[in-house]
Amino acid sequence: MTTQTPAYASPADVAAHGPYGPGRTDRPGPLYPFRGRITADGFGGHPAEPGRYHLYASYTCPWAQRAVIVRDLAGLRDVVSVSYVDDDRDARGWAFRERRGPDPVNGFTLLAEAYDATEPGYPGHLSVPVLWDRRTKRIVSNDFARIPADLGTAFAEWATEDLYPEDLREEIEALDEEIARDLGQGVHLVARAATQEDYERRRAGVAAALDRLDARLAGRRYLFGDRLTESDVQLWVFLVRYDLLHNPLAGITERPLTAFRHLWAYARDLYGIPAFRETTDFAAFRLTARPAHLGDGPVRIAVEPHEADWDEPHGREALAGEHA
Structure with missing residues (x-):
């Protein structure tokens, strides 16, 4: 019996290949053009079936982590498979390297190969998460906002937990939109602020959103009380990156996450x-990387990455709600 050697991309090399982005993210048209939907009844051509779909993810990307957490919380580890691209990329986009393991489905070395298999010569953004159909050998979706919803609802027959309860679905979608706008998009707007006025206004908006959510969680275990939902996942993938990445990169507030007691x-x-x-x-x-500080750009507060003890007891056991 012979064992095939895993295929890996060469190391990321910006000097040789250039940085990721130019020619990919600045093209006209949608950044996330593949928007197929997996449904329980198969309407649209992608029926929910165990073993049929694979999720390409990244440890660095909050949207990819959100999709994987939803998959795991819903009890779908044996229903939808997952693998990870390497953390680093150059102009070739996401790649499979030894640090995160090979592509177990197609043996691709670059995620671009999945895009090209779906649309030959695909010129656009090479994003994660990517939901892949093993049967058709094509991408179903790279619509990061919708993939978790499909994983959390279409596979109800095999799921062990419902993160989108019908009676809360409209509220979950509204809160998801708020979190994505005020925090997920908010930190990027702070980082890209070109004037002092914009910088101060945008960072104040992110801080206000954190204060608002901190107050919401003062007397409840999860965002919707005693029920863990997808909105908790949406918020958490932002919070876990805040002290090490978002705040130091954008210069949002002198307060680390640890200063928001309830959050x-x-x-x-x-x-x-x-x-x-x-x-x-x-x-x-x-x-x-640090944001570029142009001579006529905003003066930003200096924030260093903050290392916190995530294993410190949380003390929230007295609040109603327990994850199964």
Whole structure:
């Protein structure tokens, strides 16, 4: 019996290949053009079937981690497979290297190969997460906002936990939109602020959102009380990156996550759940670049990466709600 040697890409080399982005993320048209939906009844051509779909993810990307956490919380580890691209990339995009393992489905060395298999010569953004159909050998979706919803609803027949309960679904979608706008997009707007006025206004908006969510969690274990939902996942993937990546990169506030009493305890509470802990690698959040400080740009506060003790007891056991 022979064992095939895993195929890996060469190391990321920006000097040789150039940085990722130019020619990919600045093209006209949608950044996330593949928007197929997996459904329980198969409407649209992608029926929910165990073993049919594979999720390409990254430890660095919050949207990819969100999809994997939803998969794990819903009890779908044996239903939808997952593998990880390497943390580093150059102009070739995401790649498979020994650090994170090979592509177990197609043997690709570059994620671009999955895009090209779906649309030959695909010129656009090479993003994660990617939901792949083993049967058609094509990408179903790279729509990062919708993939978790499909994983959390279409596979209900095999799921062990419902993260999108019908009676809360509209509220979950509204809160998801708020978190994505005020925090997920908010930190990027702070980092890209070109004037002092924009910088101060945008960072104040992110800080206000953190204060608002901190107050919401003062007397409840999860965002919707005693029920863990997808909104908790959406918020958590932002919180876990805040001290090491978002705040130092953008210069948002002098307060680390640990200064938000309820958010910090809540974040540690969720970290104790395997689906959150096992999909997290803090080394993947390392700060690799600082924002460019142009002479006429905003003067930003200096924030250093903050190392916190995520294993510190959270003390929220008295609040109603327990993850199964």
